[in-house]
Amino acid sequence: MLKPLSFLFLGKKVLHMDRNSYYGAESASITPLEDLYKRFSLPGAPPESMGKGRDWNVDLIPKFLMANGQLVRMLLITQVTRYLDFKVIEGSFVYKKGSIYKVPSTETEALASSLMGLFEKRRFRKFLVFVANFDENDPKTMEGVDPNKTTMRDVFKKFDLGQDVIDFTGHSLALYRTDEYLDLPCMDSLNRIKLYSESLARYGKSPYLYPLYGLGELPQGFARLSAIYGGTYMLNKPIEEIVMEDGKVVGVKSEGEIARCKQLICDPSYLMDRSTKVGQVIRVICIMSHPIKNTSDANSCQIIIPQNQVNRKHDIYVCMISYTHNVAAQGKYVAIVSTTVETENPEMEVKPAMDLLEPVEQKFVSISDQYAPTDMGAESQIFMSRTYDATTHFETTCDDIKDIYKRMTGTEFDFAEMDVGGSNLFCPKTKN
Numbered sequence: 001m002l003k004p005l006s007f008l009f010l011g012k013k014v015l016h017m018d019r020n021s022y023y024g025a026e027s028a029s030i031t032p033l034e035d036l037y038k039r040f041s042l043p044g045a046p047p048e049s050m051g052k053g054r055d056w057n058v059d060l061i062p063k064f065l066m067a068n069g070q071l072v073r074m075l076l077i078t079q080v081t082r083y084l085d086f087k088v089i090e091g092s093f094v095y096k097k098g099s100i101y102k103v104p105s106t107e108t109e110a111l112a113s114s115l116m117g118l119f120e121k122r123r124f125r126k127f128l129v130f131v132a133n134f135d136e137n138d139p140k141t142m143e144g145v146d147p148n149k150t151t152m153r154d155v156f157k158k159f160d161l162g163q164d165v166i167d168f169t170g171h172s173l174a175l176y177r178t179d180e181y182l183d184l185p186c187m188d189s190l191n192r193i194k195l196y197s198e199s200l201a202r203y204g205k206s207p208y209l210y211p212l213y214g215l216g217e218l219p220q221g222f223a224r225l226s227a228i229y230g231g232t233y234m235l236n237k238p239i240e241e242i243v244m245e246d247g248k249v250v251g252v253k254s255e256g257e258i259a260r261c262k263q264l265i266c267d268p269s270y271l272m273d274r275s276t277k278v279g280q281v282i283r284v285i286c287i288m289s290h291p292i293k294n295t296s297d298a299n300s301c302q303i304i305i306p307q308n309q310v311n312r313k314h315d316i317y318v319c320m321i322s323y324t325h326n327v328a329a330q331g332k333y334v335a336i337v338s339t340t341v342e343t344e345n346p347e348m349e350v351k352p353a354m355d356l357l358e359p360v361e362q363k364f365v366s367i368s369d370q371y372a373p374t375d376m377g378a379e380s381q382i383f384m385s386r387t388y389d390a391t392t393h394f395e396t397t398c399d400d401i402k403d404i405y406k407r408m409t410g411t412e413f414d415f416a417e418m419d420v421g422g423s424n425l426f427c428p429k430t431k432n
Helices: 033-039 070-080 106-112 120-133 152-158 162-173 187-203 217-228 352-357 393-408
Strands: 015-017 086-088 092-096 101-103 208-211 232-234 241-245 249-254 255-260 265-266 275-289 301-305 316-322 331-338 362-373 382-384
Touching: 070 217, 070 393, 086 120, 092 162, 106 120, 120 162, 152 187, 152 362, 162 187, 241 255, 241 393, 265 331, 301 352, 316 382, 316 393, 331 352
Parallel strands: 015 232, 092 301, 265 382
Antiparallel strands: 086 208, 092 101, 241 249, 249 255, 275 331, 275 362, 301 316, 316 331
């Protein structure tokens, strides 16, 4: 499937062909609920307690949007937001020693948090003040930290932060999936924490947004806007052959016809011989009749279980939405658990997250292979994306989009250059 941001490539004619009958491919929102049961080969029909099948729009791959993040900026620049309404996710939580706590990301929250002791709160508050004031162009704000040399581990040591605080800062604020960042220069980490805080400041409850009616609305919004600018979307188009001449793509064959092209963007499923497996992700879609315990009865939230808390190499993610987002029947909640697979028993790996959700009425388990391109497109002019990772935000996906843009054009994606209308002055439409 062509990534939905592809028509950011200005001056290009875009033909989008999808073998599926619906928008979104592997990241689609499935409706009605009966189709979800069929997709996961569950016998019989959904019970009457699930309500009307058409009331459901269940995401296969859960993701939230950072309110001040890259995808929101892309949506605003392209004006796709005119077709979308968003709702603010009600809370962001972190797991510590079997319990969940609200993620503190401001000085006030840090002092009120039950996640830390009194002295730890004061040290963490000083750290947040340092991050908020940090400016790489102003040496006075650096307090002896060299953003290009000082590691994040040394920054944490500077503020005398304990392991539990390091865990939730690195994984719930900076949103790293592993601890590799600790021994890298701190610049990226500080910018990530700033992004979290700036996103939180936009709407207050959490830094995350979610589109009403599910993530399937995103590719549909791009399709509508693309059509206005002359782009063509074709669903239900089986791809028979990628046509090559002298090692370079010249077209795509479908139903006996060839659509000619100079460049091709696709996901790895269309060209498996030009990609390599890099891992697996387990996702468990859970239908419930209750909010998650200890979240103040939030109708939506994210929970991150840092790797160190459960003796793993990768974090476990939980994102929950509900009937208030028009994705479930009245009174129903959808929680999706995901992580990178590390063992031969993936379901046991997500047990700490599943225990937080009990009781679960129905679950749908999928284990997906992850692929990355081996052909970067320099010669073939085929530009493949990576498959979606286990994270519950779009920042890594947007990094992939920018990488494709650079490979296609030879230049970095520049938000300022694209944002000719000053769209960064506005926020997406949100509903209470």
